[in-house]
Amino acid sequence: MLRGTAAVGAALLLAGCTAQPGPGDWTLEPITMRFANGESTDFAFGMHELAADGRGGFWAVSGTTWLHVDADGETRDVFTAEPDTLLGTVDHIAAYTPDTLVVAFGGAGIAHDVSDAGAASGIRPPTLGVLDTTARQIRTIPTPFMQDPHMLFARVLDLAVHDDTAFLALQQVAATPGSDPTLDIIEVPLDGSPATVLHSEPFVPDLPQEVLEAPAVSITTGADGTIFVATLAEQFALDAAGAELWRESQTVKRPIVAATLDGSTLWWGGGAQASSESFMLVGGSADARRTIEGHTDCVDSFRKDALALRTAESTHPLHFLCGANAATRVDDAWIIAIGGEGDGVLVRVTPPAE
Template identity: 40%
Template sequence: MPRARITRLLPALLVATSVTLAASACTPQATADDWMLEPVPFESGHMGEVDLAFGMSTITADGAGGFWSGSAGSWLHVGADGETLARFNIDVEHPMHAMGSIAALSPTELVATRTVTAPDAVPGLSIIDMETLEYTDVPTKPVPETGAGEADAAAGDFMLGDLAVHDGDAYVVRYQPVPQEYLDFEILRVDLGSGERELLHREALTISTSPQVFPGVPPVDIDLDAGGTIYLATPSYRIILAPDGTELSRAAQSANRPIVSADPDGRVLWWGGAEGAAHATSVIIGGSGEARDAIVGRASCEGLIRDDALRMTVGDAGAESTVESLPFLCGANAAAWTGDSWIVATGGEGDGVLVRLTPPAALD
């Protein structure tokens, strides 16, 4: 397999608002029924420790209680105890800058989709050692059901979207054009050693499902729980698949930027659609005043560019009685379960916050 060395750069100086991280003395105490929202601080060069910056666009749990987060060429690794384990930027010219979605194989090894940024580039998967910044391309094999030959396998990947990792395999969203129509999206299970692929699910997407992203593709988000159940968030549906791809349930939604993130037991957060009647309560724990204000500003979706509301399901997403609306963290960028809480990326330039979202003790 081809390998390439990417030179590690000096830690970049994050452009951020200077903040004071001392928690307010009047911070309320959470009860067993409260969701806890806590800004995540991290080290950022000469700015020291900050909890308000630009918005991160992707998050993956590292498998050891921490997480990796990225935005373009900016990378951050926070450990289980909240310590900053890595913080660096990568030049636009470096191959890692063209990586798209990420998922962790281990605390120091990520799987990433390659985006097409050069005329001779093809989409695919790469495994990145985040300590050495070396990467290995996963072999591209045809999907058996498509009938594509080995030589046409790479050309057959029109675009790869979100991905997740479960039991060492990657689960990848693949977009394929459909003549006289628009696009299908597929869910592929990919063996990261051999590159062998299995088609688990395929369905159509239309321009009308997500017109604001045209000529880009309508976003589809994917996650899995510990048992291998697959959760898909599309502009039009919340979908649950069995590990073999059999559809278990489907519920309609209308989402501009759908997101899904599951905990190991099938408790699932979904971003999509308008706000609903909510009875959940929450408490913001610690953080700077600016970060807390940014979190409060997302208690409602009104006026946000990304205005998809947050919901939680337990078990069958097709049964509307299992859906609970949550009145916070509207319009998130990304989310991942880290072991006892979710990490949610919110905001953009100047109001980006990484929020640790801990479910109520009463739900456990």
């Protein structure tokens, strides 16, 4: 069975190996999307938001396109939302209950008019909501902390949910001349109770040139309420009260972190390190396999962020599946989105049985 280096894994991919994974192999499997007209594909458009559905399946979003895949890998729902509706403007999603997601939208530009009149600029400020996935209806949650008239700019960079609370990574820029932007981690009870700023630190992109393209941040929560945060330059963790637990530097083009129930986390950042971890690609069309293969050459790639598994004791570099768009944990596997328009693939990544 497949044991050894990335080169060995790549050779088997190229050969289209049909052998079964060994007990020490990570398994990479493309996920097929099936449409109402009977067509199906595992190779289409890049997904950029993923969330578990609480029943072993997951939701994925790409622009205005929504996809729901169940625990058996069957497509339960796929639809395109109208772009001028709340459902068609969702920027971030997070799992809540089996039938609901927490969503964030708006704030993708100058969020507030700071003229003397103080009138709204016409661009929707950052907003949080709970999406009923069955009825496809969104109940918005009041978020006055994101609609302060003294704020020039506010944008939700990512969100996570733990129990009945949402945690937002929010970039804010005060209208006061000379004020530096901040990255705020905000706790928002989903019952409408007042929000709390758990953590705030400087967050300084070049303004105003980059104000519409704020650097990405990724957050997730562990089973014990720990908040994990990835930025372009760092990865760090906060406890449930906002106290910093640890912090490390990183260099990353698109920071991503995804947590598991056992306390381990997956991170993408910087160049890959050589690893003895082995993997095998199973199933999938030739196009999907080719795309995945292009994301397994992480050690020599200068364009893609590399993958690492962090446990409470140590960090284990993984040499495969770099350059991800999004990731979420589903039962005993991760769902990971790679690729873009025309070559996007959703990959189920299952850890070794050992």
